[in-house]
Amino acid sequence: MIVEEIKLDKLNAEFFIQEQCRAISSEVGNGTSVNALSGGVDSSVVTMLAHRALGNRARTFFIDNGLMREGEPQQVVSTMSKLGVPVERIDAQDEFFKALKGKADPEEKRQAITETFYKNVFGRLVRQSGSRSLMQGTIYTDVEETVAGIKRQHNILAQLGIDTEEVYGYKVIEPLIRLRKPGVRAVGKALGLPEEVYNRPPFPGPALVTRVVGEATRERIALVRKATTLVEQELAGVRAFQCLAILHEDKVTGVRDGKRDYGHQIEVRCWDSKDAVTASPTRLSFELLERLAARITTEVPGVVSVTYNVTAKPPSTIEAV
């Protein structure tokens, strides 16, 4: 392991913030930094640290890849704006969907997103900005899982021995790399982020693409987006670590208006977990599960079947793709 974890009971959030701000200042020097905000707790904390350390020498971009949840781009930008942190929203939807075209393999899809994000969209923004420093929200769990070969995490190239300065043309600063999720939340709280941000359930970097089995077209992303909205609405009162909807590629037989209707299947997952390393399915009531299934099959076009994942992690993972 290249970095050493800071355990939650050893974490002093205020001290951590000061230390990281000093480190960022020293790393960036008189230059500027750029970072990409996804809206998740990790990148929100990084955004706050960057702006606290560098003031207006920090530039934060929200890249609208067309793969986010309903209303998410607007919401993320407006939350930061209310905290006095300016965020530049970049519409890159066409570029991402073009890169995803024809790709069904999970690794190829992740690769397409990584490449589009780093080499094209964000790389271009960084080059245009003239900045040489990129800040990222990599956390300790990402490092562990990547080293273990479970995940191919797109944001820890350095950990994989890739020289990001040479390959992508910029330097990566990862202020959260020694924390697990609870530590990041504590730091977010100390930074003054609103609770809905610092306690926000995790959402993957490749966004809804990890929730579509097979090719992630605009149409399929729209279906899983709609299902995700319903899952998040219906499970809003459940204290779970994370909940999600997955659009399967397999079609199953259904019946609609008395006729055979060969349609889509949505898988719902809802996890109890502390840090995503292990997880167990949340024991939801069948009343809730059946109501959710009824809404999804009624409100998401073409869906005839809804399942709930009942496997523990391991051997399951949080996301499906």
Next chain:
Amino acid sequence: MIVEEIKLDKLNAEFFIQEQCRAISSEVGNGTSVNALSGGVDSSVVTMLAHRALGNRARTFFIDNGLMREGEPQQVVSTMSKLGVPVERIDAQDEFFKALKGKADPEEKRQAITETFYKNVFGRLVRQSGSRSLMQGTIYTDVEETVAGIKRQHNILAQLGIDTEEVYGYKVIEPLIRLRKPGVRAVGKALGLPEEVYNRPPFPGPALVTRVVGEATRERIALVRKATTLVEQELAGVRAFQCLAILHEDKVTGVRDGKRDYGHQIEVRCWDSKDAVTASPTRLSFELLERLAARITTEVPGVVSVTYNVTAKPPSTIEAV
């Protein structure tokens, strides 16, 4: 609708048996009949009626298509043998797997089984037997769903306007066509079938093929067979209408021994229903569901994820394919 239903409250099982035996005798005349026994309640009742009506002029075949559950061929033959009904077991596994090769579409798979069953294996047995009468366990629900376009039921060709005498070379007798499942069970009980047969949960004609999304190879059938055994073992104490395991074609990400393991997903369904026309998911305990998932991911090679279907029928159907 071509035939008129006999409602359960109007059914006199003893009278029905006498009436059907008379009808069978009159239809078969001095000839012989053949029928295929799958082990389900419908074909078991037909077998009993045939042997009661015709004695040793009735021949019953059990066609081992390689698509049945664990130990099923042995069990079905031995149960009937104990009742004094001789059943001839025919090994036709190679023929069925050859017909299924390369077929992923549900309709094509069902078609392949129908053709192999009727035109090849059973047709050949009927021709060799010299009999002109084929008895089948079609029930009223099959007719309804086929007429409605929900199902393409392989055993009611006559109802679809196909002249079976011309197309396949024999005549079809369907003594149960006016009954729904509870009526068939009542008749089975009156015929002296053991309870595990007359109350046996339904099992589809195309057997485990309807529980494999995509191509039904020997290997994939073996996987879903193993999962089916576990589901039936773990849910043996649950009073459900039907329970089943489905092997999906979609692969999902899992983690095994600390490493990424891209593997299979098994979907479990368990239904509360009276007659399969409508159904709702059985409200199993999470303790049971999680234990089942743990067993399936441990005991069925390559499975990393297990889901439970939470949709009502409609819009779901009982089987997936």
